[in-house]
Amino acid sequence: DTAVSQTPKYLVTQMGNDKSIKCEQNLGHDTMYWYKQDSKKFLKIMFSYNNKELIINETVPNRFSPKSPDKAHLNLHINSLELGDSAVYFCASSRGSGREHYGYTFGSGTRLTVV
Amino acid sequence: QQPVQSPQAVILREGEDAVINCSSSKALYSVHWYRQKHGEAPVFLMILLKGGEQKGHEKISASFNEKKQQSSLYLTASQLSYSGTYFCGTVGSNTGKLIFGQGTTLQVKP
Numbered sequence: 148d149t150a151v152s153q154t155p156k157y158l159v160t161q162m163g164n165d166k167s168i169k170c171e172q173n174l175g176h177d178t179m180y181w182y183k184q185d186s187k188k189f190l191k192i193m194f195s196y197n198n199k200e201l202i203i204n205e206t207v208p209n210r211f212s213p214k215s216p217d218k219a220h221l222n223l224h225i226n227s228l229e230l231g232d233s234a235v236y237f238c239a240s241s242r243g244s245g246r247e248h249y250g251y252t253f254g255s256g257t258r259l260t261v262v
Numbered sequence: 263q264q265p266v267q268s269p270q271a272v273i274l275r276e277g278e279d280a281v282i283n284c285s286s287s288k289a290l291y292s293v294h295w296y297r298q299k300h301g302e303a304p305v306f307l308m309i310l311l312k313g314g315e316q317k318g319h320e321k322i323s324a325s326f327n328e329k330k331q332q333s334s335l336y337l338t339a340s341q342l343s344y345s346g347t348y349f350c351g352t353v354g355s356n357t358g359k360l361i362f363g364q365g366t367t368l369q370v371k372p
Contacts, residue, residue: 180360188347190304190362203359237303244358250294250306251360 150174153238153254160228161262168223168257170238178202178244179221180251181213184235196221197244228261235259263288265352267363274340274370282335282366284350293326293333294351294360297344304349307335340370 151172160166172179180203181193195203196215210226221238238254265286272280284293292311296304310326310333322344326333337344347365354361 188298188365190349190365192359192361195359248292248309248311250309251296251304252306253303255303 148173151238151240151252151254153236153257155257156255157258157260159260159262162228162230164228165224165226166228166259167225168236168238168259170221170223170254172219172238172240172252172254174240174252176240176242176252177218178241179215179218180239180241181221181223182237182239182253184237184256186234190237194221194223202244225259228259230261233259233261264361265350265363267348267350267366269366270364271367272369274368276342276370276372277339278370280337280340280368282337282348282350282368284333284335284352284363286331286352288331288352289355290326290328290331291353291355291358293324294353295324295333295335296349296351296362297346298349298365299346337368340368342370342372344368345370 153170178197180195184190194213198218199215212224215221235256235258237256239251241251242249268283294309295307298304312328321338324335347367349362349365351360351362
């Protein structure tokens with residue numbers, strides 16, 4: 148049983164297109180996150196949802212829009228893709244609201260390549 | 263503010279020990295440690311809380327010095343399976359956000 152699953156695993160698309168990445172967790176966790184990992188392996192937080200409510204919204208372009216239909220799902224929609232959006236996007240989840248003492252469980256990542 | 267890890271890279275022989283340090287300029291609520299193997303997701307190792315506690319996970323342990331806002335990860339008698347990139351992550355007292363350091367690449371050779 149996959150704890151945090153993301154689809155698709157790979158995404159190759161042209162500049163200007165719109166794409167979505169889906170994430171689901173079956174751990175019963177309350178909080179879900181999107182992280183972006185660039186080519187230098189830097190992991191940067193983008194968004195966080197706690198029980199469907201947006202609680203962290205970092206400085207990312209408004210072309211990125213997260214949506215959480217329920218606490219087990221967090222999707223990421225990206226409009227007008229740019230070359231600089233190429234990266235690996237990780238979904239993660241944790242118990243509590245993020246301030247408690249729990250580790251994060253990461254999905255396997257979505258490698259996005261914009262050409 | 264991103265925590266700073268040192269060293270950036272370590273090469274070891276099997277059986278040798280290593281220490282990876284993580285420091286922050288902000289007051290911390292907790293410190294996380296993760297390991298990421300090439301092409302895989304980061305995997306949670308342990309979390310340390312305010313209070314200067316030390317934790318262990320097999321032959322991997324860590325400490326957290328709250329006063330200095332520093333944490334260290336200790337890998338003893340390293341095994342080939344320890345190879346990967348180690349990230350510390352810090353949660354600020356006011357933010358609730360987990361911010362990762364730049365990573366330390368560890369390579370264990372036979």
